[in-house]
Amino acid sequence: MNTEQKSVISGPRISSALATLLAAVLLFLCTPPPAEAAGRAATRDDAARCALPGATGWTDEGHDTDDSVFQRPIGTVNVGMIFVDFPDAPATESPETDSARITPGADWLWFASHGKAWLSISEHRSWVRMPHRSTDYGFARGLTHETHEAYIADAVRAADPYTDFSRYDMLYVVPTRNAAAISFTPTYIYEPGTPGVVADGNRLRWAVTFGQDMWHWDERLVGHETAHTFGLPDLYAFDAGSDAHRFVGGWDVMGLISGAGPQYLAWHAWKLGWTDDGQVACRASTGADTVRLTAVEYGGGTAMAVVRTGPTSAYVVESRRAVRADERACGTGALVYKIDSSVPTGKGPVRVMDARPGATPPSGCRPLDDAPYRAGQSFTDAAAGVRIDVLSSDGLGDTVRVTKS
Numbered sequence: 001m002n003t004e005q006k007s008v009i010s011g012p013r014i015s016s017a018l019a020t021l022l023a024a025v026l027l028f029l030c031t032p033p034p035a036e037a038a039g040r041a042a043t044r045d046d047a048a049r050c051a052l053p054g055a056t057g058w059t060d061e062g063h064d065t066d067d068s069v070f071q072r073p074i075g076t077v078n079v080g081m082i083f084v085d086f087p088d089a090p091a092t093e094s095p096e097t098d099s100a101r102i103t104p105g106a107d108w109l110w111f112a113s114h115g116k117a118w119l120s121i122s123e124h125r126s127w128v129r130m131p132h133r134s135t136d137y138g139f140a141r142g143l144t145h146e147t148h149e150a151y152i153a154d155a156v157r158a159a160d161p162y163t164d165f166s167r168y169d170m171l172y173v174v175p176t177r178n179a180a181a182i183s184f185t186p187t188y189i190y191e192p193g194t195p196g197v198v199a200d201g202n203r204l205r206w207a208v209t210f211g212q213d214m215w216h217w218d219e220r221l222v223g224h225e226t227a228h229t230f231g232l233p234d235l236y237a238f239d240a241g242s243d244a245h246r247f248v249g250g251w252d253v254m255g256l257i258s259g260a261g262p263q264y265l266a267w268h269a270w271k272l273g274w275t276d277d278g279q280v281a282c283r284a285s286t287g288a289d290t291v292r293l294t295a296v297e298y299g300g301g302t303a304m305a306v307v308r309t310g311p312t313s314a315y316v317v318e319s320r321r322a323v324r325a326d327e328r329a330c331g332t333g334a335l336v337y338k339i340d341s342s343v344p345t346g347k348g349p350v351r352v353m354d355a356r357p358g359a360t361p362p363s364g365c366r367p368l369d370d371a372p373y374r375a376g377q378s379f380t381d382a383a384a385g386v387r388i389d390v391l392s393s394d395g396l397g398d399t400v401r402v403t404k405s
Contacts, residue, residue, distance in 0.1 A: 047277035049284035050306040050314060051270075055342040059233040061349045062312075062341040063271055068192060070231035071169060071206055073117045073272045077226075080168035081123040082159040084175050086134040091176035095125040098174050101214050105222020112223060112253070112264055114299035116274040119226065122167070127176065128158040134179040139211065148188055152207050153197045165199035170206035170229060177215065184211040185221060187228040220262055223253045227264070230272055238346030247348040249368025251320070251335060260330040260369045265350065266296045266304035266318040267339055275303045281402070284308040286385075288403040293334065295321035295397050305402045309384045312342040317379075317388050319397040320372055330365030333372030334390045334398040336379045353379055 054062025059070075071077065083098060085091040106119040131154055138147040155173045156165065165171075175182040190196045190205040197204045206229040214221055228234075235248045235255035250259010252268065269275040279302055281291045294301030296318050304318040317336045336353040343349040355373040362370060373379060375398070379388040385405040392399045 044289055045282040045284040045308075047280040047282045047306075050280065050282035050308045052312055052314060052339065052341040055312050056233075056344045059228060059231050059345045060341050060343075061233065061267065061271070061339050065231040065271070069189065071229050073113065073227075073230040073274070075116075076118050076120050078167060078169045079119050079121045079172055080163060080165060080170075081121055081172040081174060082155060082163060083124065083127050084130050084155050084158065084173060085127045086130045086132070086176070086179055088133040088135065089176055089179040089181070090129075091127045091178060093177055095123070095127060095174075098177065098210075098214075099123055099125070102172065102174065102210065102219070102222055104219035105226070108219045109223050109226065113272070113274045114269070117272075119222070121172070124159060124163045126162065128155070128162070130154050130158055134175070134181040137182065139183050140181055143186055145188075145191065148186060148209065149197060151209060152188055152204070155209075156197055156199045156204065160199055165204065166202045168202070168204070170208070170226075171204050173207060173209040174214075175210065175212075177212070180212060182209075182211045184213050185209065185225055186211075187225045189229060217257050220253050220257045223264075224257050227254060227268075227272075232264075232268055232272075233345030233349055235348075235350050236346070237348065245366070245368070248337070248350050248352045249366055249371065251337075251352055251368065251371070252350070256366075260365060261320055263297050263320075265316075265335075265337070267306075267316050267337075267350070269296065269303065279303040281305040282308070283402050283404050286404055288401060290391070290399065290401050292399050293317070293319040293397045295319040295332075297321050298396065301397065305388075305400060307384075307386050307388075307402055307404050309381075309386060313338065313340045315339075315379075315381065315384070315386050315388070317373075317400055317402065319393075321395070321397075330362055330369035331372050333374045333393060334388070334400055335372045336388055355379070 051063040054060045054064050083095040103121055110118050137151045188207040208225040232254050235252055236244045245256045248255040250256035251261050252265045253262040281289055281302055283289055291305045296303055304316050307315045315338055317334050320335045321332050338351045340349055352368055352371050354371045355377055356370055361367050373390045375390050375393045377390050387403040389401040390398055
């Protein structure tokens with residue numbers, strides 16, 4: 001094994017995003033929350049009663065994520081990053097140029113997880129040559145699991161003389177920008193019981209193979225693809241010929257990556273263990289609760305109120321505020337959405353309820369960007385016996401009344 005040339009991303013960097021977030025958190029810590037309705041602690045249901053079971057056999061909205069298939073999103077995830085070019089597409093740029101599109105995703109995920117998950121990325125900053133032409137790997141024709149695995153195996157063999165793969169939990173494979181045929185960025189998850197890809201005595205169970213779309217998306221692409229290895233489904237629609245982002249718009253990075261509010265939904269933060277049960281106001285039985293919600297971007301206080309409506313379904317309300325200085329806050333307020341853990345990835349397991357259906361969104365915003373409910377507005381699903389009233393709002397969150405009849 002030759003000496004590995006690498007750059008290790010060792011900790012979160014201070015940025016304008018961090019400065020804005022820290023200011024908001026400081027304000028939150030210094031401001032006492034409004035009192036909630038008397039007796040609410042005695043009447044709320046245990047949070048576990050609002051956790052839904054997975055019912056699709058793959059990535060879904062259930063809380064019973066299979067740890068034998070998906071990796072735990074808590075603590076440090078050690079990621080090896082290798083750079084590949086091809087006989088028909090030799091690299092002409094430096095690996096650093098490509099790396100700069102990806103490594104900021106470690107910071108983004110750290111903030112999005114409220115400091116619970118960190119990607120420690122070790123880069124082998126040298127191009128390694130793949131044995132086949134870029135057009136031979138099947139990306140333009142669609143990608144089967146087997147074809148994808150073969151691509152990863154070739155990349156690992158090419159880099160193995162220079163890289164110690166025993167050190168990594170997962171792998172990022174980055175192609176040269178000249179390889180137009182490697183068009184998109186899929187996530188690889190090992191299928192138990194198969195040979196998989198093994199190097200230096202380590203079975204590589206998770207990988208993201210970046211494609212040319214990395215030059216279109218920003219660092220949040222890392223948050224989207226890596227979260228698949230944690231068990232999160234896609235929230236955009238897979239069917240062609242319709243609005244791909246009609247279910248959640250840009251309110252979660254698993255939907256529209258470039259959306260105006262692409263923090264993970266509070267439900268996902270709870271599912272992944274970044275939000276604890278004490279931050280969940282559960283209403284599984286008949287009754288009502290008045291809940292002070294802290295905006296999920298700030299990571300403290302009560303993150304969401306959940307109304308259980310069936311064996312695999314629930315309504316969720318959470319508060320949303322923009323914290324990144326470079327993101328437009330098209331709509332802030334109480335975001336209401338329906339969860340169904342029996343609905344598979346790409347079919348709408350989460351659906352945002354639009355407070356202003358049919359209205360023209362503010363300039364520069366997409367239709368669902370303005371979906372949150374504001375003070376004085378209410379959401380009702382009479383068939384499910386659910387009503388959500390937004391009582392008040394301020395810069396840090398919203399106070400809501402949730403009722404199950």
